[in-house]
Amino acid sequence: MVNLGDVFPNFTAESTIGTLDLHSYLGDKWGILFSHPADYTPVCTTELGRVAKLAPEFTKRNFKMLAVSCDSVKDHLGWIKDIEAYNCLSGEFPFPIVADEKRELAVKLGMLDPEEKDAAGMPLTARAVFLIGPDKKLKLSILYPATTGRNFDEVLRVIDSLQLTAEKKVATPADWKAGENCMVIPSIPSAEARELFPEHKVHQVPSGKEYLRTTPCPK
The missing domain is CATH 3.40.30.10 (Glutaredoxin)
Known part of the structure; x- marks a missing residue:
């Protein structure tokens, strides 16, 4: 394997x-x-x-x-x-x-x-x-x-994600397709996220943890 x-x-x-x-x-x-x-x-x-x-x-x-x-x-x-x-x-x-x-x-x-x-x-x-x-x-x-x-449409979708995330500090959510919103990866501090992704949004959840951050797909 x-x-x-x-x-x-x-x-x-x-x-x-x-x-x-x-x-x-x-x-x-x-x-x-x-x-x-x-x-x-x-x-x-x-x-x-x-x-x-x-x-x-x-x-x-x-x-x-x-x-x-x-x-x-x-x-x-x-x-x-x-x-x-x-x-x-x-x-x-x-x-x-x-x-x-x-x-x-x-x-x-x-x-x-x-x-x-x-x-x-x-x-x-x-x-x-x-x-x-x-x-x-x-x-x-x-x-x-x-x-x-x-x-093989799914394979192409995965390829788009792999090639995007290899270059940009984002991850792609469930059912993501090329061009749709992405997730800011958890390892990016808030200050850096604001600089890299000025349009990103922090989603409030009951835990109070600000780990769900979406951003327009980087170009």
């Missing part, structure tokens, strides 16, 4: 664009690595299609995308044709798919789903999402069971 803040393990593997070294592939950009139980499976086909359609949104946020599935590159290349057809995609497929036939990456990164197995009785890879910063450290991980497709 990789913990938040750890340097994400580098690996070299075969992919649909050839041999790929993760850290070299990401360069100085953010990265999203998302795993799939198997090729030619229905939920995965919808997910890869959705991410392909969202590729401009990830690019706008300085992200490189990478999928991994426990089948061969040959299978990946055939499967991509189905993904494109089902999801009405055109043009070049926007991200590579890594082959993990021996499930080495799935084991290394803690992505196996013990409750779901393939026809041979092997555990399927769970639906993991890893967001990796330009410093190669893990910024977020989400793990779904094999039976549940991911919400």
